Amino acid sequence: AQSVAQPEDQVNVAEGNPLTVKCTYSVSGNPYLFWYVQYPNRGLQFLLKYITGDNLVKGSYGFEAEFNKSQTSFHLKKPSALVSDSALYFCAVRDNGGSQGNLIFGKGTKLSVKP
């Protein structure tokens, strides 16, 4: 079965420090991986995706993610965190077993950036 794991319920970082939000995946076939961010009472905003190509993917708001096939990981990173980055982050993988291309989401990681 295809799945996504986000091992941390919450990540706390100080403003200005680098941040990492972890994600590992399990899929059959080629992985299509995504990161989304959700602010309180809002829908999800697309940050970035890996389909093919360079393992380092750059996305919105200064975020990037590194696809690591051997470790089956797709960790989200940012060199210098902002207080406004505080939100809920979801990693997702496309369900290659289905015909509709729906996404399978991790349980989410709450990022808290303190001044």
Next chain:
Amino acid sequence: GAVVSQHPSRVICKSGTSVKIECRSLDFQATTMFWYRQFPKQSLMLMATSNEGSKATYEQGVEKDKFLINHASLTLSTLTVTSAHPEDSSFYICSARPLLRRLSETQYFGPGTRLLVL
């Protein structure tokens, strides 16, 4: 670009009534729209997938007669919660996948609809 809207953003209704939620892709056509449900502090759970002009595909455990989905056009899908009960209270989020090939791998999400059934 790639904006998805949902209406209403929040609805409070009495138990037994039906509620319709609209999901629109504003600046693109969507081959497929997805409906998710999110409980507090939890992830999104896919409820159903709708394709324009055909019947929706429901996930296991989701009652198709209770959660009616209509995908009338390439820019509009509706979810109707029929005979709503308090346990249906949740945050409902839709997403749309663009028809345009180069964008088709990405889903774009609406802002969500908060449903509270009294």
